[in-house]
Amino acid sequence: MKDLTEREIIRMITNQFAGERRVPLGFSDDVSAIPLSSKTWIIVKTDMLVGSTDVPPGMTIQEAARKAVVATISDFAAKGVKPQALMVSIGLPAPVKKKTVQDIARGLGQAAREYGCKIIGGDTNQADDLVIDIIGVGLAKPKELVRRDGARTGDVVAVTGSFGKSSAGLRILMSRQKTDFAKYPLLVRAARLPKARLTQGIILAKSHGASSSIDSSDGLAWSLHQIAQASMVGINLYTIPVAAEVESFAKEHRLSALELALYGGEEYELVVTIRPERFRNLKRLVPSLRRIGIVEKEPFGVSARIGRQQIVVEARGWQHFT
Amino acid sequence: MKDLTEREIIRMITNQFAGERRVPLGFSDDVSAIPLSSKTWIIVKTDMLVGSTDVPPGMTIQEAARKAVVATISDFAAKGVKPQALMVSIGLPAPVKKKTVQDIARGLGQAAREYGCKIIGGDTNQADDLVIDIIGVGLAKPKELVRRDGARTGDVVAVTGSFGKSSAGLRILMSRQKTDFAKYPLLVRAARLPKARLTQGIILAKSHGASSSIDSSDGLAWSLHQIAQASMVGINLYTIPVAAEVESFAKEHRLSALELALYGGEEYELVVTIRPERFRNLKRLVPSLRRIGIVEKEPFGVSARIGRQQIVVEARGWQHFT
Numbered sequence: 001m002k003d004l005t006e007r008e009i010i011r012m013i014t015n016q017f018a019g020e021r022r023v024p025l026g027f028s029d030d031v032s033a034i035p036l037s038s039k040t041w042i043i044v045k046t047d048m049l050v051g052s053t054d055v056p057p058g059m060t061i062q063e064a065a066r067k068a069v070v071a072t073i074s075d076f077a078a079k080g081v082k083p084q085a086l087m088v089s090i091g092l093p094a095p096v097k098k099k100t101v102q103d104i105a106r107g108l109g110q111a112a113r114e115y116g117c118k119i120i121g122g123d124t125n126q127a128d129d130l131v132i133d134i135i136g137v138g139l140a141k142p143k144e145l146v147r148r149d150g151a152r153t154g155d156v157v158a159v160t161g162s163f164g165k166s167s168a169g170l171r172i173l174m175s176r177q178k179t180d181f182a183k184y185p186l187l188v189r190a191a192r193l194p195k196a197r198l199t200q201g202i203i204l205a206k207s208h209g210a211s212s213s214i215d216s217s218d219g220l221a222w223s224l225h226q227i228a229q230a231s232m233v234g235i236n237l238y239t240i241p242v243a244a245e246v247e248s249f250a251k252e253h254r255l256s257a258l259e260l261a262l263y264g265g266e267e268y269e270l271v272v273t274i275r276p277e278r279f280r281n282l283k284r285l286v287p288s289l290r291r292i293g294i295v296e297k298e299p300f301g302v303s304a305r306i307g308r309q310q311i312v313v314e315a316r317g318w319q320h321f322t
Numbered sequence: 323m324k325d326l327t328e329r330e331i332i333r334m335i336t337n338q339f340a341g342e343r344r345v346p347l348g349f350s351d352d353v354s355a356i357p358l359s360s361k362t363w364i365i366v367k368t369d370m371l372v373g374s375t376d377v378p379p380g381m382t383i384q385e386a387a388r389k390a391v392v393a394t395i396s397d398f399a400a401k402g403v404k405p406q407a408l409m410v411s412i413g414l415p416a417p418v419k420k421k422t423v424q425d426i427a428r429g430l431g432q433a434a435r436e437y438g439c440k441i442i443g444g445d446t447n448q449a450d451d452l453v454i455d456i457i458g459v460g461l462a463k464p465k466e467l468v469r470r471d472g473a474r475t476g477d478v479v480a481v482t483g484s485f486g487k488s489s490a491g492l493r494i495l496m497s498r499q500k501t502d503f504a505k506y507p508l509l510v511r512a513a514r515l516p517k518a519r520l521t522q523g524i525i526l527a528k529s530h531g532a533s534s535s536i537d538s539s540d541g542l543a544w545s546l547h548q549i550a551q552a553s554m555v556g557i558n559l560y561t562i563p564v565a566a567e568v569e570s571f572a573k574e575h576r577l578s579a580l581e582l583a584l585y586g587g588e589e590y591e592l593v594v595t596i597r598p599e600r601f602r603n604l605k606r607l608v609p610s611l612r613r614i615g616i617v618e619k620e621p622f623g624v625s626a627r628i629g630r631q632q633i634v635v636e637a638r639g640w641q642h643f644t
Contacts, residue, residue, distance in 0.1 A: 004418045009446045012420070013410070016427035023442045032443030034407045034459060042364060044442070046457055048411040050449040085356045088335070089370040089411075089455045096326045098334070105338035120345045120366070121354030124331045127372040129450040133411045135368055135457050137356060 028230065029148050030075040030214060033140070041145070043081045043138045047072040051130030056191070058173035061100060061130070063192050065107025068132040071217060073115045074196035074268040076136055078215040080146045080205020082198070083136035085120045086112060091127030104132070115198050144205050146213040146272070151231035155211050155273040157293035160197045160286065163220050164246035164257060165190035167264025171253075186245050196268045200286045204270070207285060209278035219265035222317025224302045227273065237293035237304035237313065258311065265318025350552065351470050352397040352536060355462070363467070365403045365460045369394040373452030378513070380495035383422060383452070385514050387429025390454040393539060395437045396518035396590040398458055400537040402468045402527020404520070405458035407442045408434060413449030426454070437520050466527050468535040468594070473553035477533050477595040479615035482519045482608065485542050486568035486579060487512035489586025493575075508567050518590045522608045526592070529607060531600035541587035544639025546624045549595065559615035559626035559635065580633065587640025 004012070014028070024041065025033040034042040049055070049068035059067075069086065076083040088108060092100065112119050117136070125131075169191030172180040181188055196215075204210040212231055214223045220241075228235045242261040250257035273295055274282055283289045293304070304311040326334070336350070346363065347355040356364040371377070371390035381389075391408065398405040410430060414422065434441050439458070447453075491513030494502040503510055518537075526532040534553055536545045542563075550557045564583040572579035595617055596604055605611045615626070626633040 004420060004423060006446055006448070009412075009414070009418060009423050010444075012423045013412070013427045013430075013444065013446070016431055023440070032407070032409060034442065036358075036461075042459060044407070044409055044457070044459055046409045046411045046443070046445050046455065048413060048445050048447045048449075048453070048455065050413055050447050050453075052450050053448045085354070085366070087354060087366055087368045087457065089368045089457075090331075090335070091370060091372055091451070091453060092331070096331060098326060101326060101331050101334045105335045108335075109338055118345070120356065121368070122332075122335065123368050123370050123455075124328055124335070125370045125372050126328070126375045127370075127451050127453060128374050129413070129453075131370070131372075131413060131449060131451075131453050131455075133368065133370065133445075133453075133455040135366070135409065137364060137366055137459070139358075 025147065030078045039141060041140050041142050043076065043079065043140045044135065045072050045075045046133060046135045047075065048131060048133040055130065056170055056173045058176065059192055060103065062103040062107035065104040065132055066111040067194060068134045069108060069111030070194050070196045070268060072134040072136040073198055074215040074217060076138055077196045077198040077201030078213045078270055079140070080144060080201045081138045081140040082202060083115065083117045083138040085118050085137045087135040088119060088122035089133040090122065091125045091129065091131030093128055093130065094126050115196065146205050146210045148212055148214050148227055149230035150212040151227050151233050151273040151295045152211055153233060153295055153297045154276055155295040156276050156279045156291050157235055157237065157273055157295060158289050158291050159241050159269050159271050160200050160288045161269040162241045162243035163267060163269065164261035164264055165243045166194060166267040167260045168246045168249045170266065184245055184249055187249060194266065194268050197270045200288065201270055203285050204272060204282065207282060209274050209282045210272045211275060213270055213272040216267050216269045216271050217265060219263045219317030220271065221262040221302065221313050222315065223271040224313065225315040227271065228300060228302055232300065234296040234299050235293055235302045236296050239292050239306060240304060241290055241292050262313060263317055347469065352400045361463060363462050363464050365398065365401065365462045366457065367394050367397045368455060368457045369397065370453060370455040377452065378492055378495045380498065381514055382425065384425040384429035387426040387454055388433040389516060390456045391430060391433030392516050392518045392590060394456040394458040395520055396537040396539060398460055399518045399520040399523030400535045400592055401462065402466060402523045403460045403462040404524060405437065405439045405460040407440050407459045409457040410441060410444035411455040412444065413447045413451065413453030415450055415452065416448050437518065468527050468532045470534055470536050470549055471552035472534040473549050473555050473595040473617045474533055475555060475617055475619045476598055477617040478598050478601045478613050479557055479559065479595055479617060480611050480613050481563055481591050481593050482522050482610045483591040484563045484565035485589060485591065486583035486586055487565045488516060488589040489582045490568050490571045492588065506567055506571055509571060516588065516590050519592045522610065523592055525607050526594060526604065529604060531596050531604045532594045533597060535592055535594040538589050538591045538593050539587060541585045541639030542593065543584040543624065543635050544637065545593040546635065547637040549593065550622060550624055554622065556618040556621050557615055557624045558618050561614050561628060562626060563612055563614050584635060585639055
């Protein structure tokens with residue numbers, strides 16, 4: 001029997017349930033929804049951080065706990081929904097030291113304060129691996145929630161920041177080269193203290209300007225492909241938003257800056273499509289917004305033409321089990 | 323630095339957040355609540371099952387997945403709240419076989435159907451250990467929700483079934499003695515296919531007859547102590563509801579049947595207190611209800627007097643990290 005990738009596993013499990021009854025947001029959006037009425041949905045998201053695969057050397061346990069919260073908040077950000085409460089399920093290898101628990105509690109508390117939400121409960125377990133599962137709960141008006149499948153021909157494709165910082169920073173953490181720590185503090189910071197774009201996501205949703213949205217936690221390329229696929233459109237990029245520090249870092253280490261920016265992941269920017277007539281106004285409200293391409297009827301999928309160069313944007317990104 | 327027990331960890335983490343803002347149900351009830359209005363609360367519960375500590379040999383992965391759901395449903399049952407939707411976060415050791423994922427999906431689907439709730443989303447991750455975190459979401463009228471802290475002097479203490487079956491069954495699974503499998507099928511079944519008392523819990527809540535309630539997942543003794551402590555009352559038992567098969571099994575293996583029934587855990591009966599004038603009526607609605615004691619003003623804690631014998635009921639039960 002063949003080994004499965006993460007996305008194949010998700011597909012197998014969701015297929016099991018998708019057929020039974022319809023769910024309002026489908027099984028493949030960033031969050032799940034429970035309709036309370038035609039005007040209100042309960043929004044739920046769970047995101048599990050695992051020590052052996054999600055916490056690089058050089059990241060403290062407090063930072064890991066904070067990052068676990070950021071990952072869940074980021075999915076709410078992409079939908080423009082404020083998370084009101086968080087639940088926390090923790091697995092810890094025995095024996096458990098007091099300091100470990102204090103550090104986890106501090107990291108969780110720090111993130112909860114940053115994004116103005118409340119930790120209301122949880123569960124603790126013994127496990128062979130550090131596991132921090134963060135569950136977010138919020139309320140949304142269905143009309144304001146920005147789905148993945150709303151991109152339309154002619155829409156502007158935009159992002160809330162530049163890319164590649166987390167994956168470059170992760171390489172610095174893994175290599176432990178002191179010179180890089182000193183030279184690229186911003187990259188190290190991006191990997192250790194990532195930020196979710198909650199305020200930006202809520203503004204984009206409330207202004208009804210975004211036609212589709214996703215976060216970039218699995219990489220820019222993957223996010224663009226998800227929007228293209230869900231919306232059944234083509235996306236054509238005319239720039240790849242590589243962060244300046246990533247360019248320098250890549251040059252120094254003979255890496256591809258495009259590879260870092262397109263496929264790195266663990267980054268929590270928003271990738272959105274916007275009605276062209278609304279872009280200028282939204283740019284005023286969310287100054288970090290940056291145009292990177294346009295939605296086209298076809299070809300399906302994602303392509304990029306930078307100057308005269310045609311770049312293949314593959315449907316791959318960061319995933320477990322590979 | 324000293325190693326921590328599971329309850330110390332929970333206390334440390336909850337203390338970190340308990341001080342910040344008040345939560346409607348407190349941090350130590352079976353579920354957590356988010357007030358939507360004065361008449362409606364969103365109820366959330368997360369319960370994590372871990373392969374190395376929660377899945378005994380002889381339990382299939384499909385049974386483990388089903389049991390993970392039952393554990394979360396049981397907390398809803400104890401509060402008398404119907405869970406509407408479930409989220410599932412899964413951690414799996416690589417490489418992942420198709421059959422593993424199919425079995426997990428089947429177990430989850432089976433439990434969701436048994437308790438009439440819908441799986442609406444989730445997350446999948448690579449981990450060193452099998453992890454299945456089940457999140458339940460439901461709605462409750464605050465007045466109907468049965469808390470842990472409502473027991474009053476004079477109330478009847480009652481349970482929805484007999485005890486010790488799961489812990490005896492667990493011993494059979496672990497020992498792998500074929501004769502016991504053949505002789506005690508009911509005990510093996512209790513360990514492999516536990517049931518949550520959702521219908522009973524909802525009836526008890528809707529009838530406003532139960533003054534406090536908790537499930538017995540950490541053991542009968544622990545549950546009684548939790549009610550006594552939260553309600554600041556004493557509980558005096560006049561019988562320990564040991565299952566008949568557990569008596570036989572204990573006798574044959576020279577074990578203490580009382581020990582199995584009081585401290586076994588992994589059992590999902592409800593432990594409730596009921597206004598004395600309501601007991602007969604409730605017994606008609608929930609025939610499995612069985613009186614086991616009475617709530618007294620003092621002494622605080624839990625004691626038992628079976629015939630002429632005084633039995634110490636310790637505040638211990640099943641927990642990780644010991």
